[in-house]
Amino acid sequence: MPEEALMAQNKTTKQILAEATSRKPKTPLYSPIALKTLKERLQKWKDSMVPESDRTHWSSTPSTILGSSVPRDLIYTPLSVSDLDYQEHLGYSGEPPFTRGIHPNMYRGKKFTMRQLTGFGSPEETNERIKFMLSHGATGLNILFDIPTIQMYDSDDPLAEGQVGMSGVCVDSVEDMALIFKDIPLEQVTVSIVTHYPSNTAILFPMFLVLAEERGIPWDSLRGSVQNDITLEELVRSGSEYIPPRDCFRVQCDNIEFIRQNVPKWNFITLNGYNLREFGTSAVTEMAVAVANGIETLEEMTRRGHDIDDVAPRLSFFWSIGNDFFEEVARLRAVRRLWYKIMKYRFGARNHRSMWMRCHVQTSGVSLFQQEPLNNIIRSSFHALAAVLGGVQSLHVDSYDEAYSVPTEQAALLSLRTQQIIQEETAITDVVDPLGGSFYVEALTNEMEKRILDELDEIEKGGGYVSALESGMLYKKISGYFTEQQSRIESGDIAIVGVNIYPSDAQLPPIEVYHYNHDFQRRQRARLEKLRMKRDNTKVGQALEALKRACLQNRNIFPFTLECARVRCTEGEMFKVFKEAFGLWRPPTLW
Numbered sequence: 001m002p003e004e005a006l007m008a009q010n011k012t013t014k015q016i017l018a019e020a021t022s023r024k025p026k027t028p029l030y031s032p033i034a035l036k037t038l039k040e041r042l043q044k045w046k047d048s049m050v051p052e053s054d055r056t057h058w059s060s061t062p063s064t065i066l067g068s069s070v071p072r073d074l075i076y077t078p079l080s081v082s083d084l085d086y087q088e089h090l091g092y093s094g095e096p097p098f099t100r101g102i103h104p105n106m107y108r109g110k111k112f113t114m115r116q117l118t119g120f121g122s123p124e125e126t127n128e129r130i131k132f133m134l135s136h137g138a139t140g141l142n143i144l145f146d147i148p149t150i151q152m153y154d155s156d157d158p159l160a161e162g163q164v165g166m167s168g169v170c171v172d173s174v175e176d177m178a179l180i181f182k183d184i185p186l187e188q189v190t191v192s193i194v195t196h197y198p199s200n201t202a203i204l205f206p207m208f209l210v211l212a213e214e215r216g217i218p219w220d221s222l223r224g225s226v227q228n229d230i231t232l233e234e235l236v237r238s239g240s241e242y243i244p245p246r247d248c249f250r251v252q253c254d255n256i257e258f259i260r261q262n263v264p265k266w267n268f269i270t271l272n273g274y275n276l277r278e279f280g281t282s283a284v285t286e287m288a289v290a291v292a293n294g295i296e297t298l299e300e301m302t303r304r305g306h307d308i309d310d311v312a313p314r315l316s317f318f319w320s321i322g323n324d325f326f327e328e329v330a331r332l333r334a335v336r337r338l339w340y341k342i343m344k345y346r347f348g349a350r351n352h353r354s355m356w357m358r359c360h361v362q363t364s365g366v367s368l369f370q371q372e373p374l375n376n377i378i379r380s381s382f383h384a385l386a387a388v389l390g391g392v393q394s395l396h397v398d399s400y401d402e403a404y405s406v407p408t409e410q411a412a413l414l415s416l417r418t419q420q421i422i423q424e425e426t427a428i429t430d431v432v433d434p435l436g437g438s439f440y441v442e443a444l445t446n447e448m449e450k451r452i453l454d455e456l457d458e459i460e461k462g463g464g465y466v467s468a469l470e471s472g473m474l475y476k477k478i479s480g481y482f483t484e485q486q487s488r489i490e491s492g493d494i495a496i497v498g499v500n501i502y503p504s505d506a507q508l509p510p511i512e513v514y515h516y517n518h519d520f521q522r523r524q525r526a527r528l529e530k531l532r533m534k535r536d537n538t539k540v541g542q543a544l545e546a547l548k549r550a551c552l553q554n555r556n557i558f559p560f561t562l563e564c565a566r567v568r569c570t571e572g573e574m575f576k577v578f579k580e581a582f583g584l585w586r587p588p589t590l591w
Helices: 013-022 032-049 052-056 086-090 123-135 174-180 198-214 230-236 245-262 274-280 283-303 308-314 325-346 375-389 409-425 439-461 465-471 473-491 520-534 537-552 558-566 571-582
Strands: 141-143 191-193 224-226 269-272 315-321 359-363 394-396
Touching: 013 325, 013 439, 086 439, 123 141, 123 174, 123 409, 174 198, 174 520, 191 198, 198 224, 198 230, 198 245, 198 558, 198 571, 224 269, 230 245, 230 269, 230 274, 230 283, 230 465, 230 473, 245 269, 245 283, 245 308, 245 465, 245 558, 269 274, 269 283, 274 283, 274 315, 274 473, 283 308, 283 315, 283 325, 283 439, 283 465, 283 473, 308 315, 315 325, 315 375, 325 375, 325 439, 359 375, 375 394, 375 409, 465 473, 537 558, 537 571, 558 571
Parallel strands: 141 191, 191 224, 269 315, 315 359, 359 394
Antiparallel strands: none
16 A cells, blocks of 8 residues: 555544645645735725624524535635645646546536436336437436335235335346346446345346346446445335344445456446435535445455455445535535545545546435425426536436426426536536635535534544444434424425415416326236246245355355346345345334
8 A cells, every 4th residue: 555545443534634634735825915915804894894783693504405504604705715725625627636526628528427217117117218218318327116126025025015116117037127128228328226225236236237148248348337335225224124234234345346346337336325315414414424334345345355446446426416506516526525535545546536536416306395396397407507516427307296206208308308408508517617716615615525524533433334323323313303404394494485485375287297007016916926937946946045055154145146136036035035144133213
């Protein structure tokens, strides 16, 4: 490891970064003489021009959904960023510290990927929607599964009753995966498979790989991502059966190990802040938790013998974008800079790609409301604009009708058009980091980085990320924030136009909402029954038994779930093996 890496087992990331940055020479952008003059002039302006009420309450704290309660000054000046070192804090895009973007020419060279979520009802219906979105300009796929699939139950499980195909597409086996991607050239389009959990990634992604294998598509030509995040399985999940966090983390790293070695262009983990924030956390906690997971994951991969520069380039993040416009822009810039520092000083990465905070962003779904649903178009548009100004790599814009159901074809197209208008009509993408250099944005970027690092420090001092899950520390933090947030919405402290402020008595015309075909559950169960009759059940039993032995013997489980997929084991059958091998864990109670 290079000498500049100050990695130490008994030091937190905050301590490591403080030591590393304290050794670097500083080149402040502003001279002390100029700052002194500005300070005197600012005070005169305050005394002579600013109303007394604003002088008394110089800082104001915004009240927004899922906001971070960061106070804002009335006006920002060079005094707000008096220690600004251009090269150290901003630099140029495409080079450290990557505050301004990971590519030199950003969207001039590579447009952000327009990756709308797709998934509802039957595999056949989802296949048709995929083709519709691609034919209208979508540049990536994002496949969403229904609740039984996410929770790893087969469609004929009693726990799946009434939920099959309801909020995503149903997948029981490779056969369903084949129907979803019928006539889709998998080697030509990037595919995000929203697997959520490590356990589910170990089940669903092998089905995708077997599909490619049976089509004769080499795995090294596949491009895309899985989620594979313990946060979703152990913290955000609302299921009834959990495997213990330590075992879940092991599965997460098993998946990473196999995918990195066998599917080299695939992003093997998407450190997911989005679902955590939508569950009920601030913009700061969202990023601190994801970064903590990333650090612990990379430490485990290096412990397993993998070089940091071989693993880190395929790690990505997933963020939620909410209503506090400038905070959203600033924190994307802040976490990009922070991740660079972590990779350089904690892990001693040498490859610049290892230091990139590559991210996908989805606009906030919890910020959308059923009252006056067309207002949601405006909300999501501002979210999308903030994401692009923050320098994201790919984007999903929530549809206005998602407060009711999965989006209709019309609503999904409008969300895609929102991205296309930003990309093609506004000239926003012509300039790299157009808000960079704003006194306000730079001060807010600094503050967000500090707050993210402080919360990361709290997690690490508590024993690390997995320990924070086991102890209930994060559950307590989430429940406290969620309860306070809901109370502030109900009291009107957090204003929501058309809901608790400026409500309207006007009778608006109804919007079209997607209606489920409730006959689909019967048809899916019949398909599953037929599969069980025609497959070789002897091979199925052998594959499941081999998987159980791998779980118990601490072997990488992915090759065994892959073999299970080949012989047409179902998702529920594989999850049953996990439960038997690892046992069940009861998460700390939220309330």
